Amino acid sequence: MNAGRTARDRARAELTHEIKAAARRQLATEGAERLSLRAISRELGMVSSALYRYFPSRDDLLTALIIDAYDALGATAEAAAQESENDYPWDPLATWTAVCSAVRDWARANPHEYALIYGSPVTGYKAPQTTVEPASRVPIVLLGLLSRAHAEGWLSPLRSAPEVDGVLADQVDVLAELAPGVPRKTLLRVGIAWTQLFGMISFELFGQLVGTMDPADEFFAAATRQMAEFIGLRRLAAVGE
Amino acid sequence: MNAGRTARDRARAELTHEIKAAARRQLATEGAERLSLRAISRELGMVSSALYRYFPSRDDLLTALIIDAYDALGATAEAAAQESENDYPWDPLATWTAVCSAVRDWARANPHEYALIYGSPVTGYKAPQTTVEPASRVPIVLLGLLSRAHAEGWLSPLRSAPEVDGVLADQVDVLAELAPGVPRKTLLRVGIAWTQLFGMISFELFGQLVGTMDPADEFFAAATRQMAEFIGLRRLAAVGE
DNA sequence: CACTGTCAAGAGCACTGCTCTCGGTTTTGT
């Protein structure tokens, strides 16, 4: 458990970190599929075969990068939420937009790592179970925010929305475990907003918006605001309505 | 102009088609980034260098596959819209959901071609201008549907939605050219619904929904319905409201 | 000191995209 038990352990941890850093650098210039172990080893001044002592295969290195990316994005979202949660009076709509913007900003700052986790999956690469926990950090932030907003009376009842039943009700209920008390109607719409958020970011990053919403700042802001209203997050001034 | 003017032209067209077919087959088993010209040539019983007579580079082959995919998806969407447009009385909400479902079904039937056009862009590959026209066929279908719906009084005025101004108004106005008469508020929401649709499909195909909305049929149906209402498409019974 | 596990190095395999040259065929212009 001790991080630097022996000199060998320390050297190994350090080199592992350096390999991932070089891989990330290469990810930015060459892309995920052209990630080359030999190029990394060249950059690090070592022989290619030595890399296999640290990552048994190219896929294992990819897995490490994917987990790191999920964790970095998750930490960004958590930080944005945290920063906004302490305001008084707390404004869940502001927190919602802050988290969404933080996710977008991270994606724009790290487009290749974003593509690695939210783009088309690398073929022949089977994501191991270890990736699902870091992948769920962003949804957990959003659901936690919703849960607190509900507890404090910030959620509209969505009277006009249809009831959620059947298979969908069961599926929505697994979200409810992370957002106790939030009604199904709201949770379903959170799922819709969730896919909208990442769909929009992917479109922006992957060039699907050029010609229309290309500088996407205003589109993103408007969409985020309207989706927040869609799921029933009230504006600060509108609590008692 | 004549398709089979000479024997050589005919042979060339046929071989071009066979190469793309083999490439598509390999796309399904190996993925876009592992698409190998040598493997294609092996499958076709020819020498690898001969392929370069038909596609000057791997990127050119990819471009052809991308254009074909956009065209196939566009044709699917157009067919779905056409089929629903002729119903009487015409129900634009039904057409909307039909087009969305058709897009999803095509994506599920051709996941690798979908990933090719809506997944992370292949690194080092610069999409030429020739791809934008086939890429716009689906948006054109949706906007045309909205335009007709507006002309026939099927669109709610979206009174509670905020005004669209500034840069966003200009961006939305380029959509307006494809959907004459449709108000900005509606067009902005169409953009939001558009990103939601493809975000949802991508999440389903790329495995981001497992653990929650995994069999996504009901989620998809509910989301499509609610997004249609979001953009103001009225239900058939609610025209006069 | 000796043993055990870890390390970098290097050769080697089968593969990739791509280029170039070669001889043969087809199409085209006159």
Added chain:
DNA sequence: ACAAAACCGAGAGCAGTGCTCTTGACAGTG
């Protein structure tokens, strides 16, 4: 009808890839 031009597939070859295997050197522990 015939020569010139365009096109074609075959093959060799280049520089690069992921990955495996063996070899010899080193550090940590008994």
